[in-house]
Amino acid sequence: MKEEEFARRLRAAGARVFLVGGWVRDYVRGVTPHDKDYMVSGITEQQFTALLPEAVKVGRSFPVYLVTIDGQRSEVAFARKERKTGSGYNGFSVDYNPEVTVEEDLYRRDTTMNSLAMELPQGEIIDLYGGIADIRQQRIRAVSEHFCEDPVRALRAARQAAEFGFAISDDTYALMAACQEELGAEPAERLLAELRRALQAPKPSVYFRSLARAGLLAVVFPELAALIGKTQPVAFHPEGDAFAHTMLVVDTVAAETDSLLARFAGLVHDLGKGQTPKEMEPHHYGHEERGLAILKAWNARMTLPREWLQGGLFVIAQHMRAPRIGKAAKIVDLLLAVDKSCLSWPEFNAVIRADHHSLPWYLAQAPAIVRQLKRVSGRDCPAGMTGPQVGVWVRNQQVKVYRNLLIDSDCAD
Known part of the structure; x- marks a missing residue:
């Protein structure tokens, strides 16, 4: 019709x-x-x-x-x-x-x-x-006091700010803040639905910063709120504290890819810094291990999409070592591990590049390198080899393949 x-x-x-x-x-x-x-x-x-x-x-x-x-x-x-x-x-x-x-x-x-x-x-x-006037002035404003009656509207206002690049009015921020008590009791499914849409925005950081300004970030995402005020070495992170760094990373990843998996991985990569002992700051030794536990606790509180959880855990565990390892054997192991993970190479590399501002040769050329590594087969091992010996031989051959590729690329150290 x-x-x-x-x-x-x-x-x-x-x-x-x-x-x-x-x-x-x-x-x-x-x-x-x-x-x-x-x-x-x-x-x-x-x-x-x-x-x-x-x-x-x-x-x-x-x-x-x-x-x-x-x-x-x-x-x-x-x-x-x-x-x-x-x-x-x-x-x-x-x-x-x-x-x-x-x-x-x-x-x-x-x-x-x-x-x-x-x-x-x-x-x-x-x-x-x-x-119409608010659209022309790029302003997000609550219609009435009834805004507070559904507390998830506070999340929607923050998400709309991220989606459209509009500014939330001061009176609307006050209404958002008034949603705090009821928002903490909302079903996780509603909170997750808004998170998913916020991560689709051109600048997801606007969503989280808006919630922080309204006093709601600690209610909905305490894992991210814990990053606020966590100092970092200025030489490496001139952008500010761990929260500012995380917001920069998630926006940088969003500018490179539409993948929600990559954007979520960028969002959670440094969660462990939120539990760094104060006396250790501005350094965050061991934040990878702490981050794994934090993300698992987040998942227990708000069941995350399985792919998000797996991808987030993988990036947390690997994001510090991935661009810095030097031994060929460890590089081969990393490349094969990423290839088996739920993250594609563009997704994984987008997070690493956003975090470290560049990629080493072995990550930039990873798809081509992995194709060569996979050509090594246990069927080609010397006669008489069995069991674990075959696996050792395959790995050694893969390391040789990588070293030859490195030499041929003129990227040798």
Whole structure:
């Protein structure tokens, strides 16, 4: 069904039809909009399903239907207003009767740029709370005091700042800070969903810095908050403390790759510095081992994607030695270990390069070197060799292959 037909059917029954959310926001921003979300008011569920019998209901606490419009499965929600009755995002009483207005629905949304609506079919934009002005001023501002009623909105505001490069208003920071108590009780799945989207942003650091300014970083990501104030040798880290370094690394990785795995690995590579004894600073001897334990504890608290956990642990363990080892045998072992890990070479190298500002020859040329190493086969070992002897022979041959490649590359020390 075409959008015009969808709107015509509903309007003929006395309903109003709106485009809402990100599509309208991006339209105003001059960015190509993507998925469309619709809202209807002035109609009952019974009338709606009679007009659109093909609609599939997916909403639980309030009506949301999937309808194929212009060839796309789109969400159609009923205008609603809510009353806070408990804690968390489930603590609401929802009213979606036909008398609920678009004004009431938009008033309960998180930020002004998401409180815009476009009425169909004429395309008139409804901007009741200054969303267009805030977009033009690149400002993230809460629509109302209702912002605090869902504490994850504080994370969304920080994430929007990272996604769009907008500044969060001071009054919105105050509302974010007021979410602290309830945010600590939110399901890990909601926190992880916002983390995933924040890592997709052009500069993920904005998300974490915004949470820190609002006093929320220690609530949601105490592992990262522990890095704040951890001093480092200025000669190696002029950017500042361990938190500043981590933010620099994650942004540098994000500038190089869209991989969420690489970005997460960059985010956690120095977690161990958060538990460095004060008397040891600005040095952080042994922070790799401490970091492994911290990331495992993070995973126990908030189950991470398996690939993130594995990749993060690998980078924590290897990020200091990977660009510095000199012995051929150890380099061969490292190259083969990375090749077997869940990280691709571009992902692993993006983190190492961001952390150390350069790559040694053996990492820069790693894919080609590993291909040569893998050509060594135990089937070619001398006759009579068995068991562990074969493995020793293979490794020795691989070391010889690496040394020959190093000489041929004119990169010999």
